[in-house]
Structures are given as C-alpha cells and as structure tokens.
Amino acid sequence: MTSASAPSPAGTRESLRRRRPRYGEAVIKGVLLVAALVSVATTVGIVASLLPPTLRFFERVGVWEFVTGTTWSALFNPPSYGxxxxxxxxxxxxxxxxxxxxxxxxxxxxxxxxxxxxxxxxxxxxxxxxxxxxxxxxxxxxxxxxxxxxxxxxxxxxxxxxxxxxxxxxxxxxxxxxxxxxxxxxxxxxxxxxxxxxxxxxxxxxxxxxxxxxxxxxxxxxxxxxxxxxxxxxxxxxxxxxxxxxxxxxxxxxxxxxxxxxxxxxxxxxxxxxxxxxxxxxxxxxxxxxxxxxxxxxxxxxxxxxxxxxxxxx
Missing domain, CATH: 1.10.3720.10 (MetI-like)
Structure with missing residues (x-):
C-alpha cells in the first residue's frame, strides 16, 4: 500500500502562481505611478520656473536687504525691497x-x-x-x-x-x-x-x-x-x-x-x-x-x- 507523497516546495510555489497575468493590476499600478510622478514633476517645475527670475532679482538686490528690510515699495520711485x-x-x-x-x-x-x-x-x-x-x-x-x-x-x-x-x-x-x-x-x-x-x-x-x-x-x-x-x-x-x-x-x-x-x-x-x-x-x-x-x-x-x-x- 503506497502512501501519497507530500507536495514539494517547488510544486507548491508553482501551484500558487497564476497562469494568466493580471493586466488590470499592472494598469492601476502604472496610473498610480504616473500620478505620483506628476505631483513631483509639478513641484520641480514650480521651483524651476521661480529660480531664474529670482536670481536676476538678487543680482541687483542683496539677500540680506531683501530679508531684513522694513520698507517695501518695489513699484515706486525710489524703490525699496525690504x-x-x-x-x-x-x-x-x-x-x-x-x-x-x-x-x-x-x-x-x-x-x-x-x-x-x-x-x-x-x-x-x-x-x-x-x-x-x-x-x-x-x-x-x-x-x-x-x-x-x-x-x-x-x-x-x-x-x-x-x-x-x-x-x-x-x-x-x-x-x-x-x-x-x-x-x-x-x-x-x-x-x-x-x-x-x-x-x-x-x-x-x-x-x-x-x-x-x-x-x-x-x-x-x-x-x-x-x-x-x-x-x-x-x-x-x-x-x-x-x-x-x-x-x-x-x-x-x-x-x-x-x-x-x-x-x-x-x-x-x-x-x-x-x-x-x-x-x-x-x-x-x-x-x-x-x-x-x-x-x-x-x-x-x-x-x-x-x-x-x-x-x-x-
């Protein structure tokens, strides 16, 4: 009388695998990844758009003057940038x-x-x-x-x-x-x-x-x-x-x-x-x-x- 042999670990792993790939989950994962990348790219884009004009501003106005100045009249003459x-x-x-x-x-x-x-x-x-x-x-x-x-x-x-x-x-x-x-x-x-x-x-x-x-x-x-x-x-x-x-x-x-x-x-x-x-x-x-x-x-x-x-x- 023969006894049934226990399934091997390799056979167990093989049986747990799905033969058909789950394309729906892959699509959802891709959409979520794109959403995350769009959020990061938006932040990077905001910083990139702010930096060049800001650097041109600080070429004429000192950072210390800008941060500690107590008068703001940037659009008047004489201008002040505190x-x-x-x-x-x-x-x-x-x-x-x-x-x-x-x-x-x-x-x-x-x-x-x-x-x-x-x-x-x-x-x-x-x-x-x-x-x-x-x-x-x-x-x-x-x-x-x-x-x-x-x-x-x-x-x-x-x-x-x-x-x-x-x-x-x-x-x-x-x-x-x-x-x-x-x-x-x-x-x-x-x-x-x-x-x-x-x-x-x-x-x-x-x-x-x-x-x-x-x-x-x-x-x-x-x-x-x-x-x-x-x-x-x-x-x-x-x-x-x-x-x-x-x-x-x-x-x-x-x-x-x-x-x-x-x-x-x-x-x-x-x-x-x-x-x-x-x-x-x-x-x-x-x-x-x-x-x-x-x-x-x-x-x-x-x-x-x-x-x-x-x-x-x-």
Missing amino acids: VLPLVGATLLITLIAIVVAVPLGLAAAIYLSEYAHPRTRKVFKPVLEVLAGIPTVVYGFFALAALTPLLQDHWPFGEGPEVFNALSAGLVMGVMIIPTVASMSEDAMTAVPSSLRQGAYALGSTRRLVAIRVVVPAALSGIVAAIVLAISRAVGETMIVAIASGNKPSLTWDPLQGMQTMTGYIAQAGEGDLPTSSFDYTTIFAVGLLLFLLTFVMNAFSIRLVRKYREVYE
Whole structure:
C-alpha cells in the first residue's frame, strides 16, 4: 500500500502562481505611478520656473536687504525691497485666522466624533464642508462689505478699523479654514479604536474626559496635520487679503490697519502693466519663492510633529 507523497516546495510555489497575468493590476499600478510622478514633476517645475527670475532679482538686490528690510515699495520711485512688511502682514492675518479656526474646528470635530448621533453626523459634516467650497472672492467681498462696517459701527475701543484692515480679513479667513481643521480632525478622532473609549468609560470617566484626555491625545498627530494644513492654506490665500486687507505694505502689528501680504502683492503686481522682461516683474518671483520656502518649512515641520506624536494601534 503506497502512501501519497507530500507536495514539494517547488510544486507548491508553482501551484500558487497564476497562469494568466493580471493586466488590470499592472494598469492601476502604472496610473498610480504616473500620478505620483506628476505631483513631483509639478513641484520641480514650480521651483524651476521661480529660480531664474529670482536670481536676476538678487543680482541687483542683496539677500540680506531683501530679508531684513522694513520698507517695501518695489513699484515706486525710489524703490525699496525690504520684504518684512509683506511677511509680517501674512503672519498676522494667518495668526488671526488660526485663533478663529482651531478652537471652533476642534470643537466641531469633538462634537461630531464623540457627541453627535450618526444621523446628525451624516447631515452636519457635509454642511460644514460646504464652507470649503465657497469661492474665496465671496469671502473677501463679505469681509469688506459686511464684516468691516459691522466692526466699525460696534467697535468698543476708540477708533474702529480702517476700511481695509487685517482683522476682518483674518476673521473671515478663519471661517474659511474651519472645515479643514474640523473635517481632518474628526477623521483622526474617529480612527481612534473604540477599545480606548470603552476602557476609559469602564474606569468611570465621563464623555468629556474621554474626549479630551483619551481621544484627542490619541489623535494628536492627525490634529497637528490638520492645523498645519490650515496654516498653509491661510498663508497661501490670495483673494480674501487682496480685497479686505488692502494694498498698503506696512510693518505693523495693529490688525485695525490696512496692510499687504505676500500673495496680495503677487496679485497686485501680476494684474498690473509690468513688462515681463522688466526688473520690477522679477520681484513677483522673489516673493513667490519666499512664500514657497515658508510653506515648505511648515510642511516639513508638520511631518516631524506627526511622526513624533503618531500612535500605532494593533
């Protein structure tokens, strides 16, 4: 009586192989690779288009003068190329926007993740994300035509804000980026395992303690990523600041005054009658490259924070 022989390892490997190649997976893999390469090529193309005009700009203007100068009048005579007023206005308006967006966005995310009924979440979250689809020019017009007069009429401390001011631009921009903070933070909180919540409830914790001391720390990496993404969008916003904050470069921390951001200057100079071969036109690329570097540094910093506070659950 003969016993059946066990299959050899080579025969097992052969039996596990598919005789017909899976062309569909190869096509999908190729499409994904092309998408990744397009993203990288776009970034490289942006840098390549910014560098030559920027180098021509720095042939006449020193880097130290550009970075530390306190007066920006690139399109006037005599010209001055200190970019600090543009950077200061950009940071001030972004700070106001973040002060508005982070508390409201996190509160909305905590409510949707920990308190809202599933049916309520299905209704409220899409409605909240609709704010991200409103054109930014509408936000800018609302800040100029509605919010600024409201602040001027009800300002309790001395003189109210000017017609063009950083406060109304920052407040409206904060409303615009609330969906970015709320949606991404809510996704990160929802991804926290339910076992952590159940363990905290078993120890007698209230829903508020579970949300603040368990869910938020566990989702901290996603929340940090959401905040940094919101900051990057605020820094790069153009239409709101171009309409509501004005075109007056001024190095001040008074949000009631008008000021010009980096994106506001790029929009103003790009819409003007500057010849593309002129030196004044290269100022657009110098400011644009600085804006690109600021965004790149923020994204790199956020990646380090996300890796530091990332929680991995089995």
